[in-house]
Amino acid sequence: MDADLSSRRRMLAALEGRPTDRVPCCFMIFSALRSKCASDEEFVRKQVELGLDTVVETASWTAGRSPEHRDLPGLHLRYPEGTEIRYRRETGRGGRPVLHKEYVTPAGTLTAAATITEDWPYPGVVPLFDDYLIPRSQKFLIETRQDLEVLRFLLADPAPEDAAQFQQHAAEAKALAAELDLLVTGGMGVGLEAGGWLCGLEQLVLRALDEPDFVTELVELLHAWNLKRMQVVLGADVDLFVRRGWYEGTDFWSPELFRAFVYPYLQREAALAHEQGAKFGYINTSGTMPVLDQIIEAGVDVLIGVDPVEGKGTDLAEMKRRAEGRIALWGGVNGFITVEGGSEEEIRQAVHAALGTLGPTGFILSPVDNIRDESPATWRNVQVFIQAWKEARQ
Numbered sequence: 294m295d296a297d298l299s300s301r302r303r304m305l306a307a308l309e310g311r312p313t314d315r316v317p318c319c320f321m322i323f324s325a326l327r328s329k330c331a332s333d334e335e336f337v338r339k340q341v342e343l344g345l346d347t348v349v350e351t352a353s354w355t356a357g358r359s360p361e362h363r364d365l366p367g368l369h370l371r372y373p374e375g376t377e378i379r380y381r382r383e384t385g386r387g388g389r390p391v392l393h394k395e396y397v398t399p400a401g402t403l404t405a406a407a408t409i410t411e412d413w414p415y416p417g418v419v420p421l422f423d424d425y426l427i428p429r430s431q432k433f434l435i436e437t438r439q440d441l442e443v444l445r446f447l448l449a450d451p452a453p454e455d456a457a458q459f460q461q462h463a464a465e466a467k468a469l470a471a472e473l474d475l476l477v478t479g480g481m482g483v484g485l486e487a488g489g490w491l492c493g494l495e496q497l498v499l500r501a502l503d504e505p506d507f508v509t510e511l512v513e514l515l516h517a518w519n520l521k522r523m524q525v526v527l528g529a530d531v532d533l534f535v536r537r538g539w540y541e542g543t544d545f546w547s548p549e550l551f552r553a554f555v556y557p558y559l560q561r562e563a564a565l566a567h568e569q570g571a572k573f574g575y576i577n578t579s580g581t582m583p584v585l586d587q588i589i590e591a592g593v594d595v596l597i598g599v600d601p602v603e604g605k606g607t608d609l610a611e612m613k614r615r616a617e618g619r620i621a622l623w624g625g626v627n628g629f630i631t632v633e634g635g636s637e638e639e640i641r642q643a644v645h646a647a648l649g650t651l652g653p654t655g656f657i658l659s660p661v662d663n664i665r666d667e668s669p670a671t672w673r674n675v676q677v678f679i680q681a682w683k684e685a686r687q
């Protein structure tokens with residue numbers, strides 16, 4: 294092992310469970326800093342200045358990405374020719390506006406409706422894929438088998454012009470990564486989680502019990518679409534492909550349902566990433582312990598989002614025992630409660646506990662899963678977090 298590895302080599306060693314010169318620290322998501330930066334490049338350089346082992350994301354977290362799929366960044370989603378989008382607004386219960394959306398296609402029409410709350414971030418738009426839909430939808434998009442056929446039409450193969458645009462952006466990202474010797478990531482992939490946006494989480498779980506064939510058809514459709522997008526992203530020679538699975542843990546799904554509706558697709562996607570020479574990461578921040586062995590068996594290289602506070606049932610010592618030599622772990626400290634809201638001593642203790650329990654190999658330190666608050670108090674806490682990490686490696 295070299296005495297002083299480059300950031301990229303350090304991250305790759307951690308992902309592979311090999312010894313490193315120190316445990317890397319890379320924030321999963323850092324919205325509070327990103328909002329202060331004028332570009333992706335500035336965001337990366339600011340993190341490097343902080344001493345972090347940041348990555349360069351081809352799936353950018355910029356605010357300018359399409360409102361149709363802001364929570365699924367990366368390759369643009371373009372609706373096929375012949376699709377017409379129609380909107381109408383009405384006043385709903387309590388005087389709140391409700392925005393209705395129709396997707397009129399040659400395969401049929403899909404309809405959705407969402408209550409427009411004060412914090413709704415998309416003026417005049419109801420996205421296709423987004424977390425905001427789950428608690429605010431008055432009508433979810435997918436309800437019947439016929440709806441699945443229309444969805445199949447909407448989720449077309451990536452358009453050549455969008456693939457070309459992605460490759461151009463990826464080339465710029467890779468040039469910056471080469472200059473700074475940083476890891477390059479691609480994504481985001483999605484599977485069953487997208488079913489929550491389309492059907493509602495409660496409804497989807499109930500249908501998995503009552504109509505498993507319906508859910509199987511839905512996840513097969515999403516998987517086929519996701520693979521096509523993965524192939525474009527992996528064609529950019531990224532180091533790590535990331536699939537999101539925040540809503541795929543046992544807070545919602547039993548281990549048996551995970552085995553039926555997540556595991557097979559996770560396994561195929563990990564295999565595709567490996568065929569293309571990339572690592573495969575899976576984001577799952579809560580309800581992970583009962584399905585950890587399945588995640589490992591699927592061939593995932595790194596579990597992203599290990600949260601000891603808000604992660605239901607997460608036991609750092611037990612997770613490390615089961616993961617050792619089999620899968621890397623990324624996280625270790627809660628972002629919202631500990632880093633944004635904790636005292637300096639609580640943050641230092643959490644950092645040292647994470648490093649001592651999950652390190653020294655196969656571990657990447659991060660707040661889970663985001664630092665959003667932009668206040669001076671939170672920025673001081675972020676500096677405490679980083680300083681505690683730097684002190685621990687000396």
